[in-house]
Amino acid sequence: MKEFEIVLKVDHLSKKIGKSLIIKDVSFELSRGEILGLLGPNGSGKTTILKMLVGLIKPTNGLVLIEGHHINxxxxxxxxxxxxxxxxPIMYDYLSGYDNLIHFFRMTDQFSSxxxxxxxxxxKMDDYIFDKVYTYSLGMRQRLGLAQALLHRPSILLLDEPTNGLDPEGIKSLRETLRKLAREENVSIIISSHILAEIELICDSVLVMDDGTCIQRGLLSDLQEGTSTLQTYSFKVLNGEKLKTIIENKLDHNNIHYHSSGFSIELMIHDVAQLNKLLVSSGIDVVGIERTGSPLEELFLQTVRGEGS
Incomplete structure (x- = not known):
């Protein structure tokens, strides 16, 4: 595999409906094995872009190249x-999930039981794949739709709000599945979502949309470094009897909130380790440190809504 091999190229893509320009000169590339998060508020143009990428909507201007081929x-x-x-996903309700997969897979020239x-x-669909689809929950339908999308071994996977209807266990399983597809089979994935925490957990990079315009694009790690790194951390301790005295004597900090198992504090990331060392050297047993704020959420709010600037 070539390093940073481009599988999808979107160049100056625009879409006008009537007198309204709903997608405005959007350009980006997707590398092989990359997971890209497409972020933006409702009406920002995320679904319209995905529809243009699969030819459901024809762009007014610009081009889409998939593995070097022009989509139109x-x-x-x-x-x-x-x-x-x-x-x-549209399925035949009175067929089983398995029969739906057979039906759609036979439309290709790659059919294989x-x-x-x-x-x-x-x-992990064995328990219900032979049941009629009308008995499926929304989450089961989502998983069946993903199965259909994967049958022909695509190199690019486009998912619009894929975690809708999934319970926490289902979301975790989907996340692991998508990461395996990207890492083990070099599938490139675009995930359109409004759930920032999921994007942060799974994606390598993000593209932030607002009002039909791409306003941020880059590696997730790089974009996070561009935000204020002051985050809220929760420290869980076992022997907190002298905790308050130690912190107030040795730490000049106002944004501290004590709770039954420890305290929360706003810190720069490089100060977390120093505070942990201070507590341990003072005889406090620190059993857990958890970041409760999200850098991606901060980035999203700053970029789309202009907050914090």
Missing amino acids: KEFEKAIMHVGAIIEN KRIDEVIERL
């Missing part, structure tokens, strides 16, 4: 590399 001029060659769940079984096992 070479649609079949381009789309064969893409798997997508955009809005709610073995591949269907592989995807079912990977997504």
Whole structure:
């Protein structure tokens, strides 16, 4: 695999509906094996961009290249590399999940019963795959849609709010599945979501949209470094009887909130280790440190809403 090999190129993409320009000169690239988070408030243009990437909407200006193929001029060659769940997956309710997968997979020239079984096992759908789809929960439908999108071994996966309807265990399982696809099979993934915590946990990079415009694009780690690094950390301690005395005698800090198991404090990230050393050397047993604020949330608010500037 070539390092930073580009699998998707979006160049000066715009979309006008009537007199309204809803997507405004958006450009970005996606590397092989990269997981990109597409962030933005409702109405920012995220779903419209995804629809243009799969040819459901034709752009007014600009181009989309998938594995070097123009999505509008070479649609079949381009789309064969893409798997997508955009809005709610459409399934045949009175067929089983398994029969739905057979039906959709037979539309390609890659049909394989073995591949269907592989995807079912990977997504842990064995318990309900032979049930009728009308009995499925929303989360089960989401997983079936993901199975359908993966059958033909796409190199690019586009997911619009993929965690909708999933319980915490399902979200964790999906997160692990997507990371394995990216790391082990070099699948490139774009996830459109409003759940910042999930984007922060899974994505390598983010593209922030607002009012049809790309206003931030970069590696997640780099963008986070551009925010204020003052974050809230919660310290959990065992023997906190003299905690308050030690902190107030040795620490010049006003933003401290004590609770039954310890305290919360606003710190720069490099000060966390120093405070931990101070507490331990003073005889305080620190059993846990947890960041309770999200740098990505701060970035999002600063960038989209202009807060904190």
